Amino acid sequence: MTLVVQKFGGTSVADPERLRRVAARVQRHVAAGERVAVVVSAMAGHTNQLVAWVDELGGSTADRAEYDVVVASGEQVTSGLLAVALQAIGVKARSFMGWQVPVATDTAHGKARIASIEREAILAALDRGEVAVVPGFQGVTAEGRITTLGRGGSDTSAVALAAALGAARCDIFTDVDGVYTTDPRIVPRARKLERITFEEMLEMASLGAKVLQTRSVALAMQYGVPVQVLSSFEDKPGTFVVADDLMMEDQLVSGITYSRDEAKVTLIGVRDQPGVAAAIFGPLAQANVNVDMIVQSVSPDGARTDLTFTVTEADLARAHDVLAPIAAELGCERVDADKDVVKVSVVGVGMRSHAGVAHQMFRVLADKGINIRAISTSEIKISVLIPEEYTELAIRALHTAYGLDAED
Amino acid sequence: MTLVVQKFGGTSVADPERLRRVAARVQRHVAAGERVAVVVSAMAGHTNQLVAWVDELGGSTADRAEYDVVVASGEQVTSGLLAVALQAIGVKARSFMGWQVPVATDTAHGKARIASIEREAILAALDRGEVAVVPGFQGVTAEGRITTLGRGGSDTSAVALAAALGAARCDIFTDVDGVYTTDPRIVPRARKLERITFEEMLEMASLGAKVLQTRSVALAMQYGVPVQVLSSFEDKPGTFVVADDLMMEDQLVSGITYSRDEAKVTLIGVRDQPGVAAAIFGPLAQANVNVDMIVQSVSPDGARTDLTFTVTEADLARAHDVLAPIAAELGCERVDADKDVVKVSVVGVGMRSHAGVAHQMFRVLADKGINIRAISTSEIKISVLIPEEYTELAIRALHTAYGLDAED
Numbered sequence: 001m002t003l004v005v006q007k008f009g010g011t012s013v014a015d016p017e018r019l020r021r022v023a024a025r026v027q028r029h030v031a032a033g034e035r036v037a038v039v040v041s042a043m044a045g046h047t048n049q050l051v052a053w054v055d056e057l058g059g060s061t062a063d064r065a066e067y068d069v070v071v072a073s074g075e076q077v078t079s080g081l082l083a084v085a086l087q088a089i090g091v092k093a094r095s096f097m098g099w100q101v102p103v104a105t106d107t108a109h110g111k112a113r114i115a116s117i118e119r120e121a122i123l124a125a126l127d128r129g130e131v132a133v134v135p136g137f138q139g140v141t142a143e144g145r146i147t148t149l150g151r152g153g154s155d156t157s158a159v160a161l162a163a164a165l166g167a168a169r170c171d172i173f174t175d176v177d178g179v180y181t182t183d184p185r186i187v188p189r190a191r192k193l194e195r196i197t198f199e200e201m202l203e204m205a206s207l208g209a210k211v212l213q214t215r216s217v218a219l220a221m222q223y224g225v226p227v228q229v230l231s232s233f234e235d236k237p238g239t240f241v242v243a244d245d246l247m248m249e250d251q252l253v254s255g256i257t258y259s260r261d262e263a264k265v266t267l268i269g270v271r272d273q274p275g276v277a278a279a280i281f282g283p284l285a286q287a288n289v290n291v292d293m294i295v296q297s298v299s300p301d302g303a304r305t306d307l308t309f310t311v312t313e314a315d316l317a318r319a320h321d322v323l324a325p326i327a328a329e330l331g332c333e334r335v336d337a338d339k340d341v342v343k344v345s346v347v348g349v350g351m352r353s354h355a356g357v358a359h360q361m362f363r364v365l366a367d368k369g370i371n372i373r374a375i376s377t378s379e380i381k382i383s384v385l386i387p388e389e390y391t392e393l394a395i396r397a398l399h400t401a402y403g404l405d406a407e408d
Numbered sequence: 409m410t411l412v413v414q415k416f417g418g419t420s421v422a423d424p425e426r427l428r429r430v431a432a433r434v435q436r437h438v439a440a441g442e443r444v445a446v447v448v449s450a451m452a453g454h455t456n457q458l459v460a461w462v463d464e465l466g467g468s469t470a471d472r473a474e475y476d477v478v479v480a481s482g483e484q485v486t487s488g489l490l491a492v493a494l495q496a497i498g499v500k501a502r503s504f505m506g507w508q509v510p511v512a513t514d515t516a517h518g519k520a521r522i523a524s525i526e527r528e529a530i531l532a533a534l535d536r537g538e539v540a541v542v543p544g545f546q547g548v549t550a551e552g553r554i555t556t557l558g559r560g561g562s563d564t565s566a567v568a569l570a571a572a573l574g575a576a577r578c579d580i581f582t583d584v585d586g587v588y589t590t591d592p593r594i595v596p597r598a599r600k601l602e603r604i605t606f607e608e609m610l611e612m613a614s615l616g617a618k619v620l621q622t623r624s625v626a627l628a629m630q631y632g633v634p635v636q637v638l639s640s641f642e643d644k645p646g647t648f649v650v651a652d653d654l655m656m657e658d659q660l661v662s663g664i665t666y667s668r669d670e671a672k673v674t675l676i677g678v679r680d681q682p683g684v685a686a687a688i689f690g691p692l693a694q695a696n697v698n699v700d701m702i703v704q705s706v707s708p709d710g711a712r713t714d715l716t717f718t719v720t721e722a723d724l725a726r727a728h729d730v731l732a733p734i735a736a737e738l739g740c741e742r743v744d745a746d747k748d749v750v751k752v753s754v755v756g757v758g759m760r761s762h763a764g765v766a767h768q769m770f771r772v773l774a775d776k777g778i779n780i781r782a783i784s785t786s787e788i789k790i791s792v793l794i795p796e797e798y799t800e801l802a803i804r805a806l807h808t809a810y811g812l813d814a815e816d
Contacts, residue, residue, distance in 0.1 A: 053485075076484070088465055094474070
């Protein structure tokens, strides 16, 4: 019998009525002959309440070990409730807390990493014909203390459990029905992808397509666990995230993503001398400001240079504070900042073997009169920074140009 | 250093502000040189919400093992939060879940009984100068599944922990400041008792003075754990519940309690023949109707008898349903029921060695023109059933007669 792990997020288990729907969903898989282990998040909003209490009492320095004791309770509740809901419709089920499985983690409370998952207890339950319900997000240290994996950790729990159990696949039920070629709100003819590779998904996830946690995708890639992203509210297939060699078609570009959460910083008239980049980016890194795209343009006389880079909008003020004294030291004329920019990216494993993807992107944008402010590339992705007002125009043009539009 | 266990109930930990006050309270004991283990309930109302969810999904037949997983989370939350609140004011602290201590119980989920408590982990924490925070109400089976002790189980957890640790005393913080000679709302001159014996407390608790769970008092008596009942909102001594031989004074009567939750049932004109009582009380017991006081009065000719007994008001309808067919069979003239009755009880270990307590009670009530409908006695208690309208009059008269009134 096929063994599957199914993960339901916070909005899918937000109240008893939705838990009943989840139970019915699981029941259909059991009836179809699958052995099912379910991973659940806390009820939507519940974790925030628990975190707020810890913050109120202990502030940002609150003991992370006790924080974990408090917030791990949210998934405990939904695990027990789902087991009850399953039993109520005649499906044998029992819950296993992280410490009962056990899901062994390191001691980095609040952001623990899974070391190993014991499969025996869960497999024994599945062999007895039970559905095993496991709280996501939580584990236990070697000393027996409760840990949590950090926000979004439930996806990671599900993938890790699937890997440990040797599951045929890991279904991630969420509030979208799959991964799209781009944002359907911008491009009505965006298509749901049947398949996407782990690497593409990683690029998409880190670029802001918030369907799957980056960490869980990396883990799935590492262990070769096929993941399916699908809707918990509709009963239809979603998108499979699979290894490269399982891709049937040879699609050049899989999707167009974008991130509005970008700010462009330009240091104008920096003295062009060795060590400048280190003098600028070292302090930013120390201040925990993530720098993404970097462009350096040399002035005609070669003595001065303009340095442009992007940070998230949230980091912009901090970047300014860090840069002010440094810019003065480097004899920089002024520091410009611009929040009205967007990063648009074209993602596809096909790029590896096909030249011309970047060229096509630049030409399409030029044809629409869109100025590119910065460019960055990886093996399977090209990103450009453009003025934010061109977001929709650029995405629609690229979506069409790469042949991604759905047919009528 | 004196080792104490302190238990805080649901109203004492109802929100972060109150948890902060509990932390400050514990801090004072630590500063005074005591080693403290704290037992906490769930936030007031939280357990009810969790139970409601289980009921909604699984009804009354919901798996008690999963019920325990869900409801035990409430105490987990307050344990972690209190540890955080203690640390925030510089008190070293850490939480221990029931399965971490462990608090070993049987497998009677939802109403488990504590088998044993390991003291090593907690003592080690206390020896490191930490406050140990333990969730009340929960334990773990030999197979490692979460159990709960049933409603009010946190008092029992605290007393059991105190016994296991060999604590000097167990402080039960609650929303009253001690045990009174009677209800102060009825008798303004009711006195707070400095001391009361376990047995007296047991009689008071089972008679409706809802200060301590009966089960926890019985456990304290069994292990000789001195218990102090005191207010979590005021900083003053409460009432000590102690063994018989620790009573200094020789108080004849310690308190007057009452219960309005009584209903009187009278079967009139029952044929007086062997087996009648069994025919009546057997089916009532089978229907889970608890019968308390029983009075049988024989008619002048000896052929017929009236049988009176009391049940709780909640059980009255059920008692009626059970009795209807039986009464007909026994040739009973009619069945009367009366909810307008109250049980008033005089409690005191002094009764054991002093005659005349009952006589004095009957005389005081007779002087006030109060008719006694039924009487029951134990070694340290006399209860009478009287018309409810006389409740206050009877209690005040008895309180004065037994010398319990506070001096001005």
